[in-house]
Amino acid sequence: MEIRFSDALREHVHRMREWGCTEARPAGLEADRNAAPLPVNHPFFEKCLSSGRGRTSWRNADREESAGIPEGRLVRRVVLAEELAYWDRGIGVATPGVGLPESIVIGSGTEEQKERFLGPFVKPERPTWASFALTEPTGGSDTAAFRTRARRDGKHWVLNGAKCFIGNAGRAEWILVQATTDPGGGRAAQRAFFVEKGTPGIGGFRIEKKMGLRAYESTSFSLEECRVPADSLLGGEREEKKGGDAYRETMGNLNFNRAGVAANAIGIARAALDEAVGFARENDLLGNSHVRDRLEEASRKLRSAWLLVLKAAWLADQRRPNIIESSMCKVVAAETAQDIAAAGMEILGPVGGRGDHLIEKLYRDAKAMNIVEGTGQIQRMIVARQLVGLPR
């Protein structure tokens, strides 16, 4: 494995850095101080569109594959995810676009579904979002136990249930909703359904309060006799008969996201380390060996965690199994971000604790990285089961 980034990627990172510094960080701080996500009509979102953000990679994916990307498509994505989160991870999610469900729809959607649901994101004329709803008020970790029910009724599916903490759900044009077609059927009965904005039966949208990542909305909603056409089933009618493979495919498409979230955590950790070093330098603390020890420990952990993230992405680019690495890197990167942000808080002392310094925001954002996309405990469980040869 050779770690060498192309000139094109370095240039891309440079552009991301400029945008992050001038646009993303100020927007993220504004949302954090207001303790509320940026409103849909915030000028930041229009600026995102005019700078080419918010577009799907769907039609480029094949082109990129054939053109070849020297460092690999997923390695490139984690490098950019890290840089973006350095400036503000919440803004990364708040930025218009398909977001979380994109890889799922590209991987499992029919051609008609890609055309219909990703098409509007090819060159959107206004800020547009989509959303993926897994988590329910009764729990988010045990994905096989979700209670939201999908019942077939002639040429429709009828959905009933509730979802919570769903990114961008209140502003999404469509939400990909995970539901069970048979409450006793476990994973084999889990399917995903497109529910478009304004469909009768979806409602009760309520934005949750969050300790971190406040720039984007996390929303609860309910589904009551929500009727969607039969072809709203992700993957089309053939999925109905597919048993456990449908669920495995949907979740498999999320495998990359774990490395992406881990890269985000690394970006937060690097920002926290920079704040700590900058503060120590400005306040003549570098002569203190205890402070130097903490900084050394932080940079060592940061570098090791980053190598694990790159390995997970590199394996995926080589089309080699990466379940262990992607779960491991998610655990290690999120814990590293929490450790480094905590060290930063300690080094900054009262300045950090005052509640208006970036380090304090990074400390809150870092904790959320341990929860999203599968908690640390769940990732460790996945690794342990793989090690002893149990099914996931």
Ligand SMILES: Cc1cc2nc3c(=O)[nH]c(=O)nc-3n(C[C@H](O)[C@H](O)[C@H](O)COP(=O)(O)OP(=O)(O)OC[C@H]3O[C@@H](n4cnc5c(N)ncnc54)[C@H](O)[C@@H]3O)c2cc1C
């Ligand atoms: C900022 C933020 C954004 C989010 N965005 C989204 C989103 O866009 N879409 C979405 O669907 N969800 C989203 N979520 C929800 C997130 O995915 C869930 O919070 C997460 O999956 C954990 O579920 P839970 O909170 O219900 O905890 P539970 O599943 O109730 O678990 C509670 C605790 O028990 C632990 N635990 C559970 N089972 C086990 C086990 N078998 N062994 C050991 N420990 C266990 C968990 O690790 C956790 O610490 C978001 C959450 C946050 C905080």
